[in-house]
Amino acid sequence: MTKPYEIKIIQKQEKKEIIQFMRKYFMPDEPINTSINLVTEDKPFNEPLEEFLIKGYDSGVSLKAVQNGKLIAICISYILEKNEKHEQVESDNKDFMTIYNFLTYVDEHCNAFEEFPECDRAITSPILAVHPSYRGLGIARDMMYRILETGKEKKCGFMVVECSSHFTALALQKLNFECIYRLPYEDYKVDDKIVFKTKPPHNAATVYVKKID
Numbered sequence: 001m002t003k004p005y006e007i008k009i010i011q012k013q014e015k016k017e018i019i020q021f022m023r024k025y026f027m028p029d030e031p032i033n034t035s036i037n038l039v040t041e042d043k044p045f046n047e048p049l050e051e052f053l054i055k056g057y058d059s060g061v062s063l064k065a066v067q068n069g070k071l072i073a074i075c076i077s078y079i080l081e082k083n084e085k086h087e088q089v090e091s092d093n094k095d096f097m098t099i100y101n102f103l104t105y106v107d108e109h110c111n112a113f114e115e116f117p118e119c120d121r122a123i124t125s126p127i128l129a130v131h132p133s134y135r136g137l138g139i140a141r142d143m144m145y146r147i148l149e150t151g152k153e154k155k156c157g158f159m160v161v162e163c164s165s166h167f168t169a170l171a172l173q174k175l176n177f178e179c180i181y182r183l184p185y186e187d188y189k190v191d192d193k194i195v196f197k198t199k200p201p202h203n204a205a206t207v208y209v210k211k212i213d
Contacts, residue, residue: 004137026129029129029165034199035197036098038095061078062077063146073129073131073143075125078123080122082121086108110181112160115180148210158212162206166201173208183205188205
């Protein structure tokens, strides 16, 4: 059965369109973003965070879904190498650093390569967003399958996804991903204060993996 949409590789010249899509359909919906009021009328976007999150958009493995020329979904993906050092970032943007420090904390406390010591490469997809009018059609699932296929082509041993959203975690469970790390938001504190007071059911950050055979 022919799909009513096409899945294509994101090209370098499409950066502006990808950022605009992410601003509308990803940034406002992420639980940790919402909990710190990252996006408001006074602050409609956060450029440092956007640049950090789409750093792999032109990797040749990031995908978009298009229907009749209209962008309806994006999946930012890139390759991870074993023992690759974390990117050191500094910024005067407090909100960006709050998110960045949290993501770094999760990375440092969950080294997925330890789960697969025989693997030197992995593929990851930190950003997956679907236009609200096209959710529930299986687009995210189709993109995940395509990323897994790409990972196999690129000699990656597994796929790893960090989730801040409960719904993303549920979607990965349906694709037989395994949870290897869980951090309740109430346990992540800076100066003894809870940083992300998220709303249920978004109670924890999780990391999911799937072996690529």
